[in-house]
Amino acid sequence: MxxxxxxxxxxxxxxxxxxxxxxxxxxxxxxxxxxxxxxxxxxxxxxxxxxxxxxxxxxxxxxxxxxxxxxxxxxxxxxxxxxxxxxxxxxxxxxxxxxxxxxxxxxxxxxxxxxxxxxxxxFVAGAGADVEDMAMLTLGTGVGGGVVVAGRLVRGAFDNAGEIGHMIIEPAGRPCPCGQRGCLERYASANAIAERTAEAIAGGARSTLAARVSSGERITSADVLAAARAGDTLAAQVWDSACRYLALAVVNIQHLYNPQLVVFSGGLIQAGAEHLLVPIQRHFDLLRWKIAPDAPRLALATLGxxxxxxxxxxxxxxxxxx
Amino acid sequence: MxxxxxxxxxxxxxxxxxxxxxxxxxxxxxxxxxxxxxxxxxxxxxxxxxxxxxxxxxxxxxxxxxxxxxxxxxxxxxxxxxxxxxxxxxxxxxxxxxxxxxxxxxxxxxxxxxxxxxxxxxFVAGAGADVEDMAMLTLGTGVGGGVVVAGRLVRGAFDNAGEIGHMIIEPAGRPCPCGQRGCLERYASANAIAERTAEAIAGGARSTLAARVSSGERITSADVLAAARAGDTLAAQVWDSACRYLALAVVNIQHLYNPQLVVFSGGLIQAGAEHLLVPIQRHFDLLRWKIAPDAPRLALATLGxxxxxxxxxxxxxxxxxx
Known part of the structure; x- marks a missing residue:
């Protein structure tokens, strides 16, 4: 060295x-x-x-x-x-x-x-320090990503590899400013969770967050999680749906990159393992294939x-x- | 050397x-x-x-x-x-x-x-000989795959990387023997094209292939393409749908691996560029993001x-x- x-x-x-x-x-x-x-x-x-x-x-x-x-x-x-x-x-x-x-x-x-x-x-000093292949999803305003294969960062031919947030996971789904429909980040970013909740309320869904949304207040993904934990059905549905789409993305990452580890980072991981990793793992176990024992481990980022x-x-x- | x-x-x-x-x-x-x-x-x-x-x-x-x-x-x-x-x-x-x-x-x-x-x-001697990053989809009984990143084959931690056929492209879609739902190969393999056509006929759809299917004959993807070219509406719909799902897979490959080139191989490529690459490219141009000019080129395999x-x-x- x-x-x-x-x-x-x-x-x-x-x-x-x-x-x-x-x-x-x-x-x-x-x-x-x-x-x-x-x-x-x-x-x-x-x-x-x-x-x-x-x-x-x-x-x-x-x-x-x-x-x-x-x-x-x-x-x-x-x-x-x-x-x-x-x-x-x-x-x-x-x-x-x-x-x-x-x-x-x-x-x-x-x-x-x-x-x-x-x-x-x-990969070098945090959650992935003990593996050679990992993918990371950063859950914030959007969904960012980065992937390491056999110890090397994947850049791709145009330096745009690992744009996991723009994986299409719902073919006829929500429009994305990028020009596609059904991008992961339109369902599972912190912004999308808040936005989908507010849209459902605007569409008439009942929620303990309804008064705040109707008054023009801008709710956050943390508000949605808090409401879900307090028993709000709509908030729980939106949160769970985000976790399900993240699990679906992990299935596709598993088949394309086949890493040992998928790491989650960004503001949304303040929800903690119990409210983020546990539901993602539950959906992943339902969604993934059953013919090979090659499921990645899920973890939260450790370096902030x-x-x-x-x-x-x-x-x-x-x-x-x- | x-x-x-x-x-x-x-x-x-x-x-x-x-x-x-x-x-x-x-x-x-x-x-x-x-x-x-x-x-x-x-x-x-x-x-x-x-x-x-x-x-x-x-x-x-x-x-x-x-x-x-x-x-x-x-x-x-x-x-x-x-x-x-x-x-x-x-x-x-x-x-x-x-x-x-x-x-x-x-x-x-x-x-x-x-x-x-x-x-x-x-990658070394065929359609990808002039690139450093490529993905290949083999369209046959199922949909196989293989990916090269920066000149190196991607194997993954469990030697199962590049299983592109088991990417989920329709979350509530057709069941797959692998245990998942909505895998690419349930829509876009040669077998799936024949099977989806036969299923639609069994469900009452009109087609010039109906008599053969009803008599118990096993039709092939080549039969479906021939019927589509002769003006059969059902056959044309199933073929086009397969091409659209392949385009969707290319969008996801673009964002995850970001290669210069996506190669198609296997029995289905006997359809030729006109009936395979042209419709995949058309759907891809509609489905892909518009914020970066990083679309891969599409090509047929050359080594058979x-x-x-x-x-x-x-x-x-x-x-x-x-």
């Missing part, structure tokens, strides 16, 4: 997070600053470079030769370009990798999409919001020889 | 096919004999070893150090074992790799499932029944150093 330390940076719409990671994926130093995206790409890139210099200084005398960046996309890993970033206005076709390389002589810079970086972080930093650093380290 | 030639053997229920392949995946010698599976595993393994010796002799003075075998499964690549082979009675937990290694001193033997071997054959031999040889060659 020519260099034990690598820098990882996770570029988000609100904050830039960074860390210095050792070869085991442990964070030995961490930084976070507001992104200040309203000042445009040059400003943000300058803040990322400053953070990298700060982390280089934190390494003391130890050699640091690589910097990995996880960024919202679509991006091109091969070209190091961010095509668009939904939460960062003016970020259109920004060659972030080369801009950072120019600002940080001596560092090899690697760009990866944030969902892939987070999945790889869980550090996964992206750790994964970006680990992916950067892979560019080092030997 | 320490050795230019490798032996590939494709074990089928009816025939054993073998070949001597060069480093470019070209067959420089070929053999085929009836499997004679009714005489049991020992007999068949003896026939495979004889064929390998015959191909070694055909290599003349050239060094041959590896033998790849593609076999029906489920199998374990890692352990070299055939767990079961649907068309080969008595093949239960047969350690085929070690049996052949013992019979053929000096050869390293590699076992792979036949669908993976065929996909890898198309040689793909398994070529792929098995190429996979065996990968065990060689350098």
């Amino acid at each position: 020519p260099s034990a330390l690598a820098i990882g940076i996770d570029l988000g719409g609100t904050n830039i997070k960074g860390g210095l990671c050792d070869a085991a994926g442990r964070l030995v130093a961490q930084r976070a600053v507001p992104t200040e995206g309203e000042h445009g790409p040059d400003h943000v890139i300058g803040r990322m470079a400053s953070m990298a210099r700060d982390l280089l200084a934190a390494a003391g005398g130890q050699s640091v030769r690589v910097l990995g960046v996880g960024a919202p996309g679509p991006i091109s890993h091969a070209r190091g370009v961010i095509f668009r970033a939904p939460n960062l206005p003016q970020w259109i076709n920004i060659p972030l990798r080369d801009r950072l390389s120019d600002a940080l002589p001596g560092l090899v810079v690697v760009l990866e999409n944030d969902a892939n970086a987070a999945a790889y972080g869980e 919001t550090d996964a992206g930093v750790i994964g970006a650093a680990a992916l950067a380290r892979e560019t080092l020889p030997g | 320490p050795s230019a030639l490798a032996i590939g053997i494709d074990l089928g229920g009816t025939n054993i096919k073998g070949g001597l392949c060069d480093a470019a995946g070209r067959l420089v010698a070929q053999r085929a004999v009836p499997t004679e599976g009714e005489h049991g595993p020992d007999h068949v393994i003896g026939r495979m070893a004889s064929m390998a010796r015959d191909l070694l002799a055909a290599a003349g003075g050239q060094s041959v150090r590896v033998l790849g075998v593609g076999a029906p499964g489920p199998i374990s690549h890692a352990r070299g074992v055939i767990f079961r082979a649907p068309n080969l009675p008595q093949w239960i937990n047969i350690p085929l790799r070690d049996r052949l290694s013992d019979a053929l001193p000096g050869l390293v033997v590699v076992l792979e499932n036949d669908a993976n071997a065929a996909a890898y054959g198309e 029944t040689d793909a398994g031999v070529i792929g098995a040889a190429a996979l065996a060659r990968e065990t060689l150093p350098g």
Whole structure:
């Protein structure tokens, strides 16, 4: 191992997070600053470079030769370009990798999409640290994904592999802004759970959440889970349906990638194993094939919001020889 | 490249096919004999070893150090074992790799499932020879599959990756003998196309095939295509529906693996590009997302029944150093 330390940076719409990671994926130093995206790409890139210099200084005398960046996309890993970033206005076709390389002589810079970086972080140092094949689903505003096959991140020919949220799981289903119908994320993201509940109430379904929805309040997936736990039938149905669609996605992941492990991350996992993994497992056991004992284990992510930093650093380290 | 030639053997229920392949995946010698599976595993393994010796002799003075075998499964690549082979009675937990290694001193033997071997054959020397990421769907009795990511065959943790035929594409759909509902192969295999047509006729649908079905004749997918081309509405609907489900599978493959290329092989591709690729492409263009230009190209396989031999040889060659 020519260099034990690598820098990882996770570029988000609100904050830039960074860390210095050792070869085991442990964070030995961490930084976070507001992104200040309203000042445009040059400003943000300058803040990322400053953070990298700060982390280089934190390494003391130890050699640091690589910097990995996880960024919202679509991006091109091969070209190091961010095509668009939904939460960062003016970020259109920004060659972030080369801009950072120019600002940080001596560092090899690697760009990866944030969902892939987070999945790889869980793979090297989190829920997937003991497996070689895993898939991760990040359940938040949408459903993101990242997949590792035989120890390697799957990028695909167009750097869009692992877009699990846009797997079609209901052929004549709910329209998705992506242009498809029946995408997983239209049923099983945190937003979809809140939205499907509000739609059913607007359509006349009875629920303890009805008064709040009717008054124009925006309910969340946490509200839906709380109502379900308190006995609300509609909320319980919507929550269970989301878990069933996630189980269906796991069946398809099982047959396509055949991993040992499927990890769930993102805001929705605050529901905990009892309310998320247990119902997904129950539906999975009903839905899956019975002819081979090749079911993946289900687990919650363990690294929280550090996964992206750790994964970006680990992916950067892979560019080092030997 | 320490050795230019490798032996590939494709074990089928009816025939054993073998070949001597060069480093470019070209067959420089070929053999085929009836499997004679009714005489049991020992007999068949003896026939495979004889064929390998015959191909070694055909290599003349050239060094041959590896033998790849593609076999029906489920199998374990890692352990070299055939767990079961649907068309080969008595093949239960047969350690085929070690049996052949013992019979053929000096050869390293590699076992792979036949669908993976065929996909890898198309990847090294057929429709996928110019790409790094591809998926193949084999449309026959069922729907088989094999996937290559960044130049490497995807096996998964349990050697069952690429079971594309058991992707669920209709959640409350047709029951499958595997124990699931709505598997792709219950809609888009050659058998499913014939079966769905016969079922519709039995249910009262009008068709030019009705008299044959009612008399107890077993129609084929070729009969359905011929009827569709002659103007039969039911046959055209069933054929088009199969193409639509294949397009849906391609959308999901696009988002999970993101390959440049999706290849179709198997008996159904005798329909030709006009009746298979054109309708799949039309449905795909309607179904797929519109936010990224990352659609795979669709193609027919080019190696026919040689793909398994070529792929098995190429996979065996990968065990060689350098």
